[in-house]
Amino acid sequence: MKRVYIYKGFERFWHWTQAALIxxxxxxxxxxxxxxxxxGFEQAARFHRVASWMLIGLIVFAIFWHVVTGEWKQYIPTSKKLIDQVRYYSIGMFKGEKHPTQKTQLRKLNPLQRLVYLSFKLxxxxxxxxxxxxxxxxxxIDRNNIVVVQDISLESLAFWHTLGAFLLMVFLVVHVYMTTTGHTPTSNIQAMLTGYEELEDETDQAAVSDNLKSDSKPKKTTL
Ligand code: HEM
Known part of the structure; x- marks a missing residue:
């Protein structure tokens, strides 16, 4: 096993701040x-609005960071080993089988994570x-009579917003459960706290060099 720096400083800050804000x-x-x-309703609404501006600010910084570091490429979906990954989470891991994909610094997300996190973001x-x-x-908006949103009722906005909120809570529960499926139940959480994770040595090296050959590699960055 080798200790590898997987999650950069900004990434960890963004992850935990986003989680707290959500x-x-x-x-x-x-x-x-x-x-x-x-x-109380008034106080809750006031806090909600303040926190929502903080989340919007964080999202703007996170988009900028993903673009300039090339880390967005980590989320490009792939069908390669996707079925193996689904099979592993639903059957394999309960039988103690080996993880079908290897995590590396340049390929930190497995095919299923890529798909799920991309859907989360997009x-x-x-x-x-x-x-x-x-x-x-x-x-x-109504007062200014902006045509694009004029016909959207407050009820339908509340519906979509509440649906999004509900799905985010479902995501949160599943996400927290999935974090316990690493090498040890807390290894993934520790990695997101410290930035470092214990990864298998030779396979890691092989996968890194494999990844370096690929066109869509993210830049190796220490941001
Ligand atoms: C940038 C992000 C967000 C913005 C701009 C925003 C804005 C708002 C606004 C304006 C309201 C109406 C209450 C009020 O007048 O203050 C509201 C209600 C609500 N928000 Fe958010 N919000 C955001 C993110 C979230 C998130 C992340 C969640 C949950 C995970 C959430 C859950 C809710 C719920 C459940 C309601 C009540 C909806 C209803 O029954 O009418 N919001 N939000």
């Missing part, structure tokens, strides 16, 4: 929704954020 937004959002009463987060922004400015 949990806080879910907490305040579901209070606004009327699911429970703790802070579908789930945009549904929630865009419906949230339209929700926030609905009255102003």
């Amino acid at each position: 949990i806080f937004l879910a907490f305040t959002g579901f209070e606004v929704h009327g699911t429970f009463d703790l802070l 579908i789930l987060v945009p549904i929630t954020v865009i419906s949230g922004i339209l929700y926030m400015f609905h009255k102003t």
Whole structure:
């Protein structure tokens, strides 16, 4: 085994801040929704709006970081070993079989993770954020009579926003469970905290050189 630097500083900051903000937004959002009463509607709505601007700011920085470091290439979907990966998570890992794909610095996501995280970034987060922004400015937009959104009712925006929030919570539960399926139950979480992970040596080397030959390699960066 070799200790490899997998997650860079900004990536770890972005991951944990995003997680904290989404949990806080879910907490305040579901209070606004009327699911429970703790802070009071006014306070929950105020906190929700502040946190939503923080999340938007974080997303802007994260997009910039993914583009300039080339890390976005880690999310390019592939069908290679996708079925093997699904089989591993549903049957193989319970039988103690070996992981079908090897994690490396330049290929940190397995085929299933690529697909799930790409959908998270391109579908789930945009549904929630865009419906949230339209929700926030609905009255102003109506007043200014902007044609594009004129016909979208507040009810349908609330529906899409709540659906996005609900799916984000489902994602969170599944995601936390999946983090326990590494070499040890806490190795993936530790890697996202420290940046380092213990990976198999020879296969790692082989996979790295394999990856270096590929056209779509992300830049090796220490950002
Ligand atoms: C940039 C992101 C977001 C924006 C701009 C946003 C904006 C809003 C706004 C304007 C409201 C109406 C309450 C109010 O007037 O303040 C709202 C409600 C709500 N938000 Fe968000 N939000 C965002 C992210 C999230 C996230 C990540 C979650 C959960 C994971 C969430 C869950 C909810 C829920 C459940 C409601 C109640 C919907 C209803 O029943 O009407 N929001 N949000």
